[in-house]
Amino acid sequence: MDSDTTATKSHPHRRPPDTPFSADSAEHAPALHSTPRLRAGWWRALLAPGFGVLLLVLWDVVAQSGLYADFIVPSPRAVADRWWDLAGDGSLTRHMAVTLREVLVGLLAGVNAAFWSGYLIAKSRLVANILMPYLVALQAVPIVAIAPLLIIWFGPGFTSKVLICALLVFFPMLVNTVLGVRNIPSELRDLMEALESTPLQTFWYLELPASMPIVIGGLKVSATLSVIGAVVAEFVSASEGLGYLINFGRGTFDTPLVIAAVFTLTVVALALYGLASWLERLLLAWQNAGRSVHN
Amino acid sequence: MSGNPSNAPILAAHHICHTYSGPSGDVVALDGVTLDLSRESFVCLVGPSGCGKSTLLRILAGLLKPSRGQATLDSHLITRAQRRIGVIFQKANLMPWRTVYGNLALPLQLIGVPANEQARRTQAMLELTGLNRFAGAYPAELSGGMAQRVAIGRALIHDPEVLLLDEPFGALDALTREQMGEELLRIWARHRKTVLMVTHSIPEAVLLADRVLVMSPRPGQVVLDLPILLPRPRTLDLLHQPEFVALTERLRHHIRPN
Numbered sequence: 001m002d003s004d005t006t007a008t009k010s011h012p013h014r015r016p017p018d019t020p021f022s023a024d025s026a027e028h029a030p031a032l033h034s035t036p037r038l039r040a041g042w043w044r045a046l047l048a049p050g051f052g053v054l055l056l057v058l059w060d061v062v063a064q065s066g067l068y069a070d071f072i073v074p075s076p077r078a079v080a081d082r083w084w085d086l087a088g089d090g091s092l093t094r095h096m097a098v099t100l101r102e103v104l105v106g107l108l109a110g111v112n113a114a115f116w117s118g119y120l121i122a123k124s125r126l127v128a129n130i131l132m133p134y135l136v137a138l139q140a141v142p143i144v145a146i147a148p149l150l151i152i153w154f155g156p157g158f159t160s161k162v163l164i165c166a167l168l169v170f171f172p173m174l175v176n177t178v179l180g181v182r183n184i185p186s187e188l189r190d191l192m193e194a195l196e197s198t199p200l201q202t203f204w205y206l207e208l209p210a211s212m213p214i215v216i217g218g219l220k221v222s223a224t225l226s227v228i229g230a231v232v233a234e235f236v237s238a239s240e241g242l243g244y245l246i247n248f249g250r251g252t253f254d255t256p257l258v259i260a261a262v263f264t265l266t267v268v269a270l271a272l273y274g275l276a277s278w279l280e281r282l283l284l285a286w287q288n289a290g291r292s293v294h295n
Numbered sequence: 296m297s298g299n300p301s302n303a304p305i306l307a308a309h310h311i312c313h314t315y316s317g318p319s320g321d322v323v324a325l326d327g328v329t330l331d332l333s334r335e336s337f338v339c340l341v342g343p344s345g346c347g348k349s350t351l352l353r354i355l356a357g358l359l360k361p362s363r364g365q366a367t368l369d370s371h372l373i374t375r376a377q378r379r380i381g382v383i384f385q386k387a388n389l390m391p392w393r394t395v396y397g398n399l400a401l402p403l404q405l406i407g408v409p410a411n412e413q414a415r416r417t418q419a420m421l422e423l424t425g426l427n428r429f430a431g432a433y434p435a436e437l438s439g440g441m442a443q444r445v446a447i448g449r450a451l452i453h454d455p456e457v458l459l460l461d462e463p464f465g466a467l468d469a470l471t472r473e474q475m476g477e478e479l480l481r482i483w484a485r486h487r488k489t490v491l492m493v494t495h496s497i498p499e500a501v502l503l504a505d506r507v508l509v510m511s512p513r514p515g516q517v518v519l520d521l522p523i524l525l526p527r528p529r530t531l532d533l534l535h536q537p538e539f540v541a542l543t544e545r546l547r548h549h550i551r552p553n
């Protein structure tokens with residue numbers, strides 16, 4: 001080996017250098033080619049909203065055609081008016097708040113219970129052997145079927161709704177937690193052991209952050225399921241909430257009310273999912289490190 | 296006890312045997328390994344793949360309980376892993392959610408070193424490993440050599456007396472590997488640690504070590520204990536010197552007799 005290799009200090013790249021042939025070298029491309037590409041981007045951004053408008057127009061055409069009675073297919077305008085009325089007299093916010101409270105408490109309770117039981121199952125084969133058969137059986141039971149039972153036991157109030165919601169979000173969170181904690185590389189466990197870390201330190205410095213990507217994946221699924229849980233519970237028995245509103249609208253042939261409530265529920269579910277995604281971006285920002293830049 | 300404590304072995308293995316049991320039957324990985332490391336020595340362990348080198352290192356680190364025999368640190372039985380022994384694995388084994396700085400500081404956080412002391416020592420380690428510019432980078436943004444440098448820094452930062460390295464440069468290209476070997480020598484010369492390093496490169500072993508131990512194919516035993524009396528400091532120039540070549544040839548014959 002040449003002696004001058006010893007003197008050569010490496011200058012490592014922070015990121016691999018761009019290859020000259022990579023597809024993202026737009027600035028090297030002639031202007032003629034970059035203009036259509038820009039326009040194509042504009043089109044793509046308009047495609048999804050455009051499709052939405054098309055559906056809305058179709059809906060309006062069907063409603064105006066007179067093929068169906070108003071209480072079966074109300075026009076988009078009728079639904080919007082109904083929604084506006086509800087929002088105006090404050091009843092929409094009241095019902096939404098009721099459902100949201102059930103959803104949030106149920107989600108938090110279910111996700112918490114699932115995380116800790118998942119953690120114990122992942123850590124202890126004994127706990128796994130004892131609990132897993134029952135948890136799988138519980139998952140096999142349709143929640144809708146046991147909702148009436150829970151309402152008999154816990155009354156038609158807040159508690160039974162939270163329980164149904166928590167039961168529904170439990171399983172996906174549990175499965176993901178078990179996977180996340182079991183998949184931690186044994187080399188990292190060795191490292192922690194070699195540093196004489198306490199069980200609490202191992203949890204805080206290794207197990208929690210290492211399992212976070214998969215656990216948050218479970219949280220996102222659970223967030224959407226929690227809305228379903230609350231609505232199912234309200235269907236069975238309730239005097240307020242968006243699920244109750246839907247039930248009430250159906251009973252009184254107030255179809256615009258049903259559709260307005262469904263839209264509101266969708267917004268709530270999307271907001272929850274967005275919240276979970278935001279949490280993901282916040283906690284897992286490190287996952288974006290070292291990605292190459294495209295487009 | 297001898298009158299000169301620095302000559303007493305710090306780390307020792309006594310008749311260590313280890314058998315793994317698996318679905319396809321038992322595998323005898325180690326069959327009576329005895330060795331001792333004197334304080335502040337640099338010892339390399341070479342041997343054919345699968346002869347039990349990693350198993351031995353894990354036992355010495357206290358991460359694995361041997362089937363028979365015992366490992367001692369300062370004549371005390373090693374029953375579990377301890378911070379006095381630093382371990383560096385083949386993979387850099389960094390936490391991907393922590394920056395270079397965070398990975399270096401981890402041992403200090405676990406020990407509970409005060410925050411300002413943590414910052415000072417982490418900064419010093421960034422400088423020692425030449426990673427200053429990358430303090431805020433995540434492991435995914437590092438080259439293999441840089442990641443391994445972080446791993447070495449992390450193993451050194453809480454100042455363990457013994458370093459156990461399991462093919463630490465195995466995943467690196469030849470050029471980076473030589474450079475890292477020299478850096479390790481430089482650090483060792485400065486901090487005077489006791490080092491036991493597994494490597495599959497015979498020249499690397501001769502270049503770095505005071506002693507090279509050769510293990511037989513599985514079940515592993517130490518079949519040769521070769522002192523390397525080449526003067527220090529050593530540089531890559533040695534690679535072409537006749538004494539150096541003679542030593543590597545001798546080791547090569549012991550590992551592959553034909």
Ligand SMILES: Nc1ncnc2c1ncn2[C@@H]1O[C@H](COP(=O)(O)OP(=O)(O)O)[C@@H](O)[C@H]1O
Binds near residue numbers: 346347349351
């Ligand atoms: N966890 C394990 N379970 C079963 N067998 C193992 C395990 N780890 C290593 N072995 C076996 O023990 C022998 C020695 O392995 P190892 O210590 O990794 O060798 P080396 O590091 O020298 O390549 C090999 O035959 C390997 O297949």
Ligand SMILES: [Mg+2]
Binds near residue numbers: 349461
């Ligand atoms: Mg090995």
